[in-house]
Amino acid sequence: MTPAKAKKRAEELRGEIAKHDHSYYVLDDPTISDTDYDDLLRELREVEEANPDLVTPDSPTQRVGGAPLGKFKRVEHAEPMLSLSNARDEDELRAWAKRVERGLERLDIEGKEIRYVTEAKVDGLAISLTYEDGVLTRGATRGDGRIGEDVTQNLRTMRSVPLRIKDAPELVEVRGEVYLPIADFAKLNEERAKAGEATFANPRNSAAGSIRQLDPKLAAARPLAMWTYGIGARGGWEPDSHSEMLDWLREHGFRVNP
Numbered sequence: 001m002t003p004a005k006a007k008k009r010a011e012e013l014r015g016e017i018a019k020h021d022h023s024y025y026v027l028d029d030p031t032i033s034d035t036d037y038d039d040l041l042r043e044l045r046e047v048e049e050a051n052p053d054l055v056t057p058d059s060p061t062q063r064v065g066g067a068p069l070g071k072f073k074r075v076e077h078a079e080p081m082l083s084l085s086n087a088r089d090e091d092e093l094r095a096w097a098k099r100v101e102r103g104l105e106r107l108d109i110e111g112k113e114i115r116y117v118t119e120a121k122v123d124g125l126a127i128s129l130t131y132e133d134g135v136l137t138r139g140a141t142r143g144d145g146r147i148g149e150d151v152t153q154n155l156r157t158m159r160s161v162p163l164r165i166k167d168a169p170e171l172v173e174v175r176g177e178v179y180l181p182i183a184d185f186a187k188l189n190e191e192r193a194k195a196g197e198a199t200f201a202n203p204r205n206s207a208a209g210s211i212r213q214l215d216p217k218l219a220a221a222r223p224l225a226m227w228t229y230g231i232g233a234r235g236g237w238e239p240d241s242h243s244e245m246l247d248w249l250r251e252h253g254f255r256v257n258p
Contacts, residue, residue, distance in 0.1 A: 006051045010059075013044040017060045021159045022253050058135055058163035063156050063220070072149035072212070078173060078233035081126060081142040117242050119257040122227045124179030125208045127151075129161065130233075134168035136161070141211065154211050157220035162253045171235035174254060176228035180207045184223040228254040 001009070017040050024030045032040075041060060048055045055062070087093040104114065126142035139155035140148040155161050158178070165172075180188070185203040192199050200206035210222040228249050231239070239245040250256050 010047050010054045075150045080145050122177045123204045124177040129174040134165050136163050153216040154219035160226050165252045169236035173232040175230045178226045
């Protein structure tokens with residue numbers, strides 16, 4: 001295969017694999033058998049091994065790999081990742097709505113002009129994904145809201161996390177929650193118990209423990225998923241509303257709460 005044909009084929013395979021990843025891990029609607037998917041990935045790996053210069057950071061072959069880390073690097077968030085307040089019952093929720101209305105009045109905005117967006121709460125580990133010119137360059141935990149840990153290697157192993165997004169602004173930081181589905185959590189604990197290993201107390205602990213594995217291959221073995229709910233730092237783009245932000249995330253291949 002000539003270099004030009006190899007480059008063209010590698011691009012075709014990456015695009016096709018990314019499409020199938022989105023269908024399976026984001027839409028929950030697989031369009032190809034596991035065997036056919038493995039064949040595509042195997043062919044891409046063979047093309048890249050024969051042409052090392054064609055390997056790109058966003059290639060599906062680069063999702064799993066890298067040597068285990070000694071420790072995670074601390075990184076500063078471009079914008080603070082603040083924790084969310086809780087409302088335990090309807091009275092607390094109504095009190096919060098009144099505080100919002102009073103705050104809007106101080107800005108000369110009538111409450112009736114505001115529409116609320118409601119989303120199911122996913123109990124997992126808060127994560128930020130930074131994309132520069134459409135390429136995933138960093139993934140970090142929330143940490144204390146200002147400083148988190150760089151867990152890029154582990155997040156790259158998750159097929160619900162796009163390695164590249166099309167038609168993206170120069171900078172966009174996607175925020176979401178990494179979690180372990182309840183059925184997968186039960187299966188993981190069952191396997192650990194049979195192996196004589198300590199079981200996880202709850203799904204959130206299992207997700208956090210998986211993302212903070214120093215060896216990305218161990219993280220890759222866990223059936224982690226991710227919902228996205230917002231955008232932090234961004235450059236070259238400004239959404240007009242939270243609804244528009246969610247639409248943008250959905251259109252660019254991220255899972256959002258329906």
